[in-house]
Amino acid sequence: MVLKLVNDREIWDLFVDASPHGLLFHKWDYITITAQHTGYRLLPYGVYKGEELVCLVPLYFKNVHGMKMLFSPPPMQAVVPYQGLVLEKGFDRLKLGKKEAAMDLVAADLSAEIEAIAPHYFSLILVPGCIDVLQFLWRGYAPKVHYTYTIDLSRPIETIQGDFHYKLRNKIRRAEKAGMDLVRSTDVSLLYTSLVERFSQPEMKIPMVSKRYFEDLFRAYPEHLATYYLYDREGALTGAVATQEYHRFLLWMGTPRLEGVQAENEYLQWLLVQRAQSEGYRTFENIGANTPELNSFKSRFCSDLEIYMEVSQKDRVGALAEWAYSSIINKPWLKRRVVPYIE
Known part of the structure; x- marks a missing residue:
């Protein structure tokens, strides 16, 4: 196999569209916008078997x-939770031996390029469903397991709701009686304002990513990115979330519970x-299983816990930088000075 840069947007996006592991996070405009706003140099590699x-x-x-850093995705406080490998369309149908042989060739070519770049810190976070990292472990990379909540939408809607915590079902029934209006929008302003208020609180260590980043993404993908605003009968905003609707229905970002609101979230x-199921999606994903303060809320909805894998490698310089970033400069006012893409 051969590893080389792919600079053709059409070839890239057609491959992502066909791949069982391709998500919106992988699309060409998404990765180029992310690189632009984070100040990283994008290296869009493709692995070829002959001409394929x-x-x-x-x-x-x-x-x-x-200090050289190489990431996929770049660290963005879970705004891009994973990227990593996008495997070919028929990969999941291969027998295990052929899968492992293919992964060995991918890992070999990628490892050779990583060694040539010689980063002090390297991290590759793969999507859910792409969990075979044996070939990377055998090459000395360290593994780490992450989690995400999902709902299997192939079941009847009554069965899905039956899996909810009984207190959650009661809250939903009360909210249904209250009468509310759900509005789909591509305007991220109200959601972003609510998120900024949340992240500005003293206990939150991480500032927000730039609003311009989200605006650029929404302009690039108006059919696949959306904000949903929930209003009560008086027209007051009671909830706001952003979604990604591409291959799976992904609950991407949400506001904390608004003051005075009881069950609207x-x-x-x-x-x-319900909307995701009616539109034919097979999976509803609710990012946030790795955040302890959110688990008790999210687990009341979701029937499944999926894993996704990270492989990383760092030398002493990289390990020291990681410790300094998390222990010393993990203050909003200071982090703004060293990370240019946050507000």
């Missing part, structure tokens, strides 16, 4: 004062579960 493209790997490179999510 068999895997895509969007990598992001940055050299900060001599629960009702908003329930409406979206």
Whole structure:
């Protein structure tokens, strides 16, 4: 196999569209907008078997004062939770031996390129469903397991609701009686304002990503990105979330519970579960299983817990930088000075 840069947007997006592991996070405009706003150099690699493209790997490179970093995705406080490998259309239908042989060739070519770049810190976070990282482990990369909540939408809607916690079902029934209006929009302003208020609170260590980043993404993908606003009978906003609707219905970002609101966040999510199923999606994903303060809320909805894998490698310089970033400069006012793409 051969690893080389793919600079053709059409070839890239057609491959992502066909791949069982392709998500909106992988699309050409998405990765280029992400690189632009984070200040990383995008390295859109493709792995070829002869003339056949068999895997895509969007990598992001940055050299900060001599420390070289290589990521997929770049660290963006879970705004892009995973990217990593995009495997070819028929990969999941291969027998295990052929899968492992293909992964070995992908890992070999990618590892050779990583060694040539020689980053002090490398991290590759793969999508749910792409969990075979054995070939990377055998090459000395360290594994880490992450989690995400999902709902299987192939079941009857009554069965899905029956899996909810009984207190959650009661809250949804009360909200239904209250009468509310769900509005789909491509305007991220209200959602972003609510998120900024949440992240500005003293206990939150991480500032927000730039609003311009989200606006650029929404302009690029008006059919696949949306904000949903829930209003009560008096027209007051009671809930807001952003979704990605491409290959799976992904609950991407949400506001904290608004002051004075009782069950509207629960009702908003329930409406979206119903919407996703009616539009033919097979999976509803609710990002946030790795955030302890959100688990008790999200687990009341979701019937499944999926894993996704990260493989990483860092030398002493990279390990020291990671410790310094998380322990010393993990203050909003200071982080704004060293991470240019946050507000």
